[in-house]
Structures are given as C-alpha cells and as structure tokens.
Amino acid sequence: MKRQTLENPSDTSLSRVDGAVKVTGRATYSAEYAVPELVHAVLVTSTIAKGSITTIESREAEAVPGVLAVISHLNAITVPGWPPKKQPAERMPVGTAFRVFYDPLIYFDGQPVAMVVAGTREQAVHAASLVRVTYQKETHQTHFEKNIHQSGIAQNVQRSKNSPFQDYERGDAGALANADVKIEAEYTIPTQHHQPLEPHAIIAIWEAEDKLTVYDKNQGVKSAQGQLAQAFKVPRENVQVVATYIGGAFGSGIRVWPHTMAAVMAAKQLKRPVKLVLGREQMFTSVGYRPYNKQKISIGAGKDGRLAGIIHEGTGQTSMYEEHLERTVLASRALYASPHVATRYRLLPLDVGTPTWMRGPGDATGTFALESAMDELAYALKMDPLEFRLKNYAESDPERNLPWSAKSLRECYELGAEKIGWKNRLREPRSVKRNGMLLGYGMASSLYGFHRHPSKARAVMHADGSVTVQSATMDIGPGTGTAMMRIVSKVLGLNAKKIRFELGHSALPDAPGQNGSSTIPSVGSAVHAACEALKGKLIGLAREMPRGTGQEWSGVVRNGQVLGSGDDKEGISYADILKHHHLNELEVTEESKSGAERDQYSMYSFGCHFVEVEVDPLTCEVRVTRVVTCADVGAIINYKTARSQSIGGIVGGIGMALMEHSAMDHRFGRYVTTDFAGYHIPVNADVPPIEVYYIDKPDMQANPIGSKGLGEIAIVGVAGAIANAVFHATGKRVRELPITPEKLI
C-alpha cells in the first residue's frame, strides 16, 4: 500500500492510505487484473419468475465470431460439491443455496439461465442477446402485500430454540392495554438494492486441475475460499481469493453468488481464465437486496412519559429456497427501558432471489419503525421526542438483564441536541418556514450489537525497523488498512511511514469477512495483539543487549525505539536490535477472540442522529439540509476515516428514507427500475453538511483496543430521523418509505 502523509498537524489521524491510488485510477479492482489468455463471460438471465426452461436455442449465438461456448444446465460441468442431479428435476428444499446451471428450474426473474463465453466482452454481449430461451411458465407469487397472509415463522427458527428470532415477551402484556396513551401503526420499507458503484466482477483462473485463483469482488476472502474449495472439492489452500480493492459493497459481497460460481465453472470447463462482470441491470437480481418488509408497532406510555409496553411485529421477504433472517424487531427489546416488550418476526417466501444483508441489516429497518413510533408517541404525549427518549433511557440491558459494557448514549443525545440547536425548535409541526420552505427537525436513536470474531494477524519487523502487518481482512470502503496502521503505530511507537498493512488476500492470516461492523473489534484486536507480542519480543531482545552501568531498557517504545529507563531516556532502535541479534526479520502471529466478557456484559454501539429538512409546500420535495450525528462506539481509532464512514452511512440513510425503491411489476415478477435513472441513490446535491461527533471513550470490556463497530450505526436510525423531521416540517406522518412527493401532497 502507498505511504501516506498527515494533512493537518492538529489532527493526528491518518488520511486514507490508499486514497491517492484510488483517485488516480492506479488501484486494481477485481475486473482489472491483466491475465493472459483471458476470455469473457456474459450471463443470459431468465425473463420469467417461476417455471422451467424448455429449450435453449444457442446456434445463432455460437456462430458469432469469437464465441467459445454457450453454457447452461444442458452442458455445464458437474460441480463436485453439489448433490447429483435428479431426473426429473425437483425444486430445492428450503435452506438450499441456489445452484447455477444445475437444472432447468426457474426460481426468480433474472436468474442466470445461460452464459456466453467469448474472446472479447463485446462478442459475448452480442452473442448473449442471440440466445433464445423458452420456458414452461408457472404462476408466480412476488407481491408482498397480497401474500403477507402466507408468512410464518422461519423453519430454521422453529428448529432452534435459542434463535434470537423466536417470539419474545417480557413483562405484563396488560400494561400496554392500560397505557394512558397508545399508538398503533404499520410501517413499510420496499425492496432496496445495495448498488455499489463498482459492479460485482470476477476473474477465475484454474492454475492446475486442483488449483484455483480468483480475483473476486467480495467482503470475505476467507469465506469465499472455503466455499469455493468445498464446491469444487479441492484443498482449501489450493484456492486463493484476492480482493484487494473494493468499490463499495454494503453487504452485497458477503456471499459467494451464482455469477462467481458460473465464472469458476466456465474457467474449468474451457480451461481458460474467465472474466465475468455483472451489468448494472444484473446487479438487481444477482447479489441480493434489503428485503421488502412490513412492521407493526403498538406502543404505549403513561402520561408521565414512561413506556408501558412495545409490541413489535415484523415480516420480511425471502426466497422460496432460502430463509434470510434479519434483526428487524430486535432493537425494540434493548433500546428502551420498557417493562413490557413483545416481538414477533415472520418470513414471507416469494418467487424472488434470496435477499441479503444490506448496511444496518434489520436494525436500519427496525429502527425506522421503532423510532417513528417513538416520535408519534412523543407527539401524542405532547412531550419533546428527545425528552421522551431520555425518560426511557435503559441504564442496563432490559433484554438480557446485564450491565452494558459501556454506554454513553445520553452524552450522544446531549451533544447532538446542542449542536443542532434542538431546544430552539418550535414543537408544533408545520409551524416554521424558512425561505418559503417548511422547516422541520427530527431525531432518532441508533444501536447495533457488538460483533467480535476470532481473528489472526501477523506482524513482521524488517531489518530496517519497518513493519508489515497482515491479515485476511477486507476494505470495502471504511479504510481498514489506514485504521490498522494507526493501531500498529500506537502499539509499536512507529511512524506510519514505517508501516505497511496487507489485506484482501486469502493467503494471509485468518480474519472474518467485513460485515456486521466487526472489523475493528475483531481484526483490530488481533493486530493489537500481534503488535503487543512483537513489542514484547523487541523489548526482550533489547534487554539481552549490553547496557551502561546501572541502566536498563524500559518497557516503553517510541519513535521506533525501545527507550531506556531512568533518567537516561536514550533508546535503541528496532533496526539496531535486529542487527545486534543478526535477525533479518522478526515475526509473530497472534490470534484474538472474545472471552467471558460476552456473558458478563451486554455490548452495543450506540448513537443518535439529528436531522433538519426543508419541504417545499407546493412541490412537496424533501431536502435534507443538515445532519448532526453522534456516536458512542468506544475508542475512535482513526478520526478521519471514522468520520468518512459516518458520512457514508448518513448518505445511505438519506437514500433509504427519500429515494431508494426497487419497483417490481408483479404481472411479470420483474424489477423495472434496473438502472440509475430508475433506481435513485443520493447525488452530491442531496447531501447536506453532515456534522459527525464521537464520545470517544474506550470500552475496555469489549476488547483490548476499547473500540466497537461503527459501520452499521452510521445508517441505523437515519431513515427514522428523516421521517420524523418530515413530520415536524409538514405535519404528515409517512410510514412507507421512500418519502417521495406523492406521500406528502
């Protein structure tokens, strides 16, 4: 990775270490590796949502110059890890990952049905347009609202008594019925797609019969390695997965998707390296989405503003063959000190592809409903929404009856309120205009569970005193390497110029994929452990070296040196230590994982968002004009990249609240908003000044670096805060996202 310099001497955080490489186009993304003999694959996808393929007419496509093969279930290689095919084909039982080119059955519109491989991408695209597929159609069900009565408890939840998705109840159900003030409302969030700007892409190379290398856009090289090794029945170490740079993912890269398998299969079949890049329209059916969901909340409180109870029910969409579960209703159990809480979570299987996690999965969805309902109840109580939340502040985890490992949400509320000027707002909705626009303020709380997975890191000190730290972690955008360098720098007392951090390659030490806001807590802890161990070794080696009378080496390192103890602070450099011991390098690998603290504390990241909106009273366009976000995620490792991550989450939340909506024409079971003209994400003009604040108090119960996850809470709650601000501006409560003009007119 490229070295880096400090921008502002007063800000000690590091600038994104690979920023210059990225903005100057020198970073190599998955589709950009120059591989000899490379051929290009283009998918042909189904145009029906349910049924089976009757014929595939590929002669015209095969006649296009440069075409090497048209691959489909008729001629694809057998994937050794898959069960033998049945004749006639049978529909997959629930819980089966989709197998590409396996049999003629169609499970969703946009499913890959064939793939053209040709010498150039242009040839493959053209030939793909000439493949004619005919189907035996069956009646499909894709309409969530019309089928919601078919929803039920997921089979895998029924089987697992300890599943968090089991129905939950605490306290006395009568409390809610007898509450002084009660609200009951339904909230809807349509299907939303991640749509990172970099499309998913893969280059698959079989180096030998049992040796595979893939350059693949994903969020976890180790899990991709494992899944590919299993599918193709080759030793794990024979599969190498490389994903050094990723142009955004937001959850779309957590799984190994069918297009990845398709490229690897084609490479095997043709004995040529194969590149496959999804088209933008294919990104709507190939890499998951935030599932359509509907939630119902009943919530009540006494006149004093104390919550009596919350019933939170949620139903999410899934496919016919897999059960995708999300934390949709779970925030309601932990966020407030409500004596009575009941949650119920259901799934609705439809003839669609399987959804997947999208930034803030479940919680971004659930808090839209919960935080809207809290706001509605506050207005019904004639109470300030912030005051209402403070009144129901959970001092300990009301779900698990455990102390929080740390919680500074109150400080977040106070800081955020002060910065946005919350106390100056007039409580009455639709009461303030600015430049002819209706002005409104809203807020919402945010939380996200703490995830720490076993992780390893290797630290290698080189003869020149520089260090390379490695871990098979990822950087889908937050600036992982930069933050890790900061940890290394702090532990080893080394200038960033002397640190190199390597990630995104499956040959590196084990690390979890980048999801669930777990990277800093997990990998950061491993990096910390490896550097501490390396430091220990260096100090040990220093102590074996001769020293002046009465002097000893301290346990302190600074500026690449082990310092002397006592008055004589003169140190010895790492380079000199290695030189003295005739070492070319010094290497340690450490593993870090959570321990007993998991059962002693409840651990969450917390935060809140304050939003200012302007709504045009005539055109009903909503524009977010200011955001103040404040997060309590323990220690901030690197302020600059953390802030950038928070800003990204807010921008995602603006999209979720105001524009993102994948519209499906249910007559065909097909999405129709399959480009950026139809699927809107925020552009610069939609993004106002965003002020980011952190409490920055280490949570030392959580892990040795005292830092919790930030990626998800950046977006969790944002949609609710915006909806609440829109209510304040207009007096209209919008319970169905996105908040577009027709919902306000």
Next chain:
Amino acid sequence: MKPFPYLRPKTVAEAIGMAADDPGARYIAGGTNLIDLMKRGIASPTKLIDINHLPLKKIEHRYDRLRIGALALNSDVAIHKAVVTRQPLLAQALLAGASGQLRNMATIGGNLLQRTRCSYFYDLALPCNKRKPGTGCGAEGGINRTHAIFFAGNGFGGIEKSSCLAVHPSDMCVALTAVDTVVVVNGRDGERRIQMKDFLRLSTQQPELDTNLGPGELVTAIEVLDNAFAKHSHYLKVRDRASYAFALVSVAAALQMDGGRIWDARMALGGVAHKPWRYWAIDLMLRGQVPSEKLFREVAEHEMESAKATEQNAFKIKLTSNAIVAALKTAAGIS
C-alpha cells in the same frame, strides 16, 4: 451490442448521403442516449454516422432570433451570453437537465431526439408499443408512477386512448415548446423548417415515432425567436432527488409584464405527456390580469381538468397544478 459500420462525414451533405437509402442508419453526436440504447439492445443501427466533425456548433444571435447549431453542447449553450440574456428560460432548463458530465457531451440536436426513459421501453423482456409496436403498453396496468397524464388532443383538453404512456424526458424541449422555436433540418430534398410544436409527436398513433423527422433527415440547428419574456420566466423542475433525475413534472413559465399586469404568457409542461405539453390557453387566461396566487391556482386547475391519471400517478395531477402555481409565482415575482 450488435456490430455496425462506423462512418465519419465531414460535411452535412456527406452525412445525409451516407444515411440515404438506409432506414437503419443513425447519426451519433454526444451519444449520451444512443449508446445506452445500443447497449440495452433497443437501438441496433445498421450504420453509425458520427456527425461530430460537421460545422454545426455555432451559437449566434441574428436579426430576430437566436440560432444554435445542432452540435452545440448543452453546457456551452446554457452559459452562452446571448442565451442567458435573451432566453434565460432555455438556460435554466438546460441546467436542470442531466448532470454536468452529460451536459458536457450532449448536444442540442441530441437533446431534441432523446428517447423516453420509460422502464418498459428499456427492457427487451417487457411489452412496449414504442419499442415493438403491437406488443402493448407495459406501463398500462404496471409501474406507471412517472407516466403521462396528458394525452392526445388539440391542446384544449381532448383525451384519446393512447397506446403509449411514456413521457418525453427532455427539459430543454419544455422550454423550447413554451416559446417560439423552429427546428431546422436537412435532408435529401434540402432544408426544412419545422415549428417546435410540430416537431415532437403525441402517441395516439405510431408511438414508435417520437418526432416528425423524415428518413435520413438531420437536425442542423434550432432557432429561438426573440420574445419579451426574459425578465419574467422560470423553469421549475420537480424531481425525486435534487439533481440528475428526470422530471416528475416540470413547468416552463414565461410572462411578459408591465405596470403590474401580465400582457403575454406562455407555458409548457414536462414529464406529463409524450411530448412537452403546451398550455395553449394560458395567454387568454392571464392577459391583462394582476398576478396573484389565487389567479394562478385557477389557471393551473383549469388545465388540469383535462388530465387523466393512471393507477399510480394520480398525485401528478395535484403536483402539476402546484408546480404551475409555484412557477408562475416565481416568474411573476410574487411570494
């Protein structure tokens, strides 16, 4: 995309000659729409004639009109002094369109000829009378939130069954429809001058045709006639995000005012019909009147009486009415 021959003529005559006798030939300038159409398989030209080297970039004011070459870039026209001072409505509309990057590539001629962004038109797997006549209108009974609410008629409220619910995507064309504009085209039979109002088509018959351009004809310029609207015109675009989105509804409002009264008025609406919808009666309704919100509301609702919603776009009737009021207020300078 399908392979095609690519040609680069140097003169208008040469270009027209290349297109002659080949109904599948297409001219390409900025390519900001055509390339997308080719990538999605909607346009498959038998021949691509790159006209970027033709001398059609000039922007000038001559006698009583502004003449803009067909190859002038949207971004150049939007900031050209003669445009900004004489036809600010056009400048505003151009800047409301697309994004900076696209405006830097897109030409005036291409803007006139851009095709609808209707999702059904863009998806080969779905029915579309415009893309494949006779297959039906996918938007009818489908996802039609952004689709048309005004249909064929004489401009005074007639509604006929339409075979296509698509709307025209251009902002520029809305402004050009409001004021007097001539589209200059060249073909084998020489130059032809078409009034803007007759250049684009409604969709009652042959929705596959967006314009009345003849086979092989090439747009060479537009001419915007001088008018007295510069002080009191406004282009209002209502959209789902702050920039880089097609209009849900747009309004090009142009007033001539003197002594606190309106003496002439023009209006065209975007995002509501198969072509920019000229509000013909507005001059009669506003002439001699003192501007007020109440008056503008009456005027807006009058025109909306002839609007007709489909399943998902009833909101556009109220929204258009509100947008007309908002645009007229801004144009008239009342709050």
